Amino acid sequence: MKWLSAVELPSPQQGAAAVDIRSVQKIYTTGAGEFEALRGVTLRVETGEFVAVVGKSGSGKSTLINMITGIDRPTAGEVWVAGTPIHTLSENQIAVWRGKTVGVVFQFFQLLPTLTALENVMLPMDFCNVHQSSERPERAKKLLELVGVGEQADKLPANLSGGQQQRVAIARCMATDPPLVVADEPTGNLDARTADSVMDLFRDLTQVGKTVVMVTHDEDLARRTNRIVTVSEGCILTPIGGWHG
Template structure:
């Protein structure tokens, strides 16, 4: 099976005065289509920085990142934005929904930005995603008027809007109660079962048995 994502000796450092502070150190791993991947580690271990490498939000100081045969580490800013819009759906812990847009408008927005799907089709597609996530009744409400679990479902619908092959979620259940967290995690599992590649950054060790692949990080290194 051909790998979908490949990181080759990826390192990331940031400048602190005249010194370089290492954040990631020689990360090397492969992820395959349909994998449900968990990246575990304590706060400060480098998990979120690693996610930012895969999504193209940040760039490596050294090493290579290949996604679907494309050399992500070599893309310029406009190419990177196009890569993200067409290939990666991102789900954040704190939802990052735009409060001045309705739930429906938040889901339509990625399609508008990437000019994905015919303009007349976008509303119907967004509604279909909201129905799939069982929040279509909230379509015309604003994010601040619905619960945290409903906001996270909206964020997942937004991440799916452009039909990306890869979904990356950074602590997506960290701000939710245990019952809601379980429901949200089941949604991610379903996406993997349907062929999406799902990468979830978390510090919740109780979820380990749920993943097809687990990576553990400590002090910027993969330790297993």
């Protein structure tokens, strides 16, 4: 897609936090009136942190994640990710920025069913025009090997177990070497043993300088991260590990 290559992004601030959300408010207009999903939230996540976001359904967790990934925009406030003010970007700029900066892991994997595991991992590289075309298959294979499913490279998602599909999804999220990984209930459909291995993979990512923000309902898994951020009724309730707001 040529337009992706032509879109320019602002130069990121050097030495900035991985995530820096400043007084963010998000209001949705519904048939029943306005609904304030986030109420002046401030949150800073440093590079290399593994942070769990917890809270009841409807608390604002998903809206907070949508701010970080650029899927949604704040009504007020600022969202800085890896030194880039994404609240100021155009839709085209956000598409390019997201592809190169954020790897997203979903609960239901979101793998394309007609593509093999290898092709699913190559897709972000093709979309964002990252790495030489001739290098992409080998890089995708190495990523699959890194998450323990290299031997499944030529299989379609339907022929993989849930745990294997989630590992492919994690490999895919790393395809463009993003500094930030955002995982939305990544272990929700996995057995306990596979969930443990996924957590180990995320921790391994932080050991090489990546930042991981994970939404989870599992308190035991949340305790295995560096810091827990609790969201309730659009506010952050529990500052742990140095968060101020």
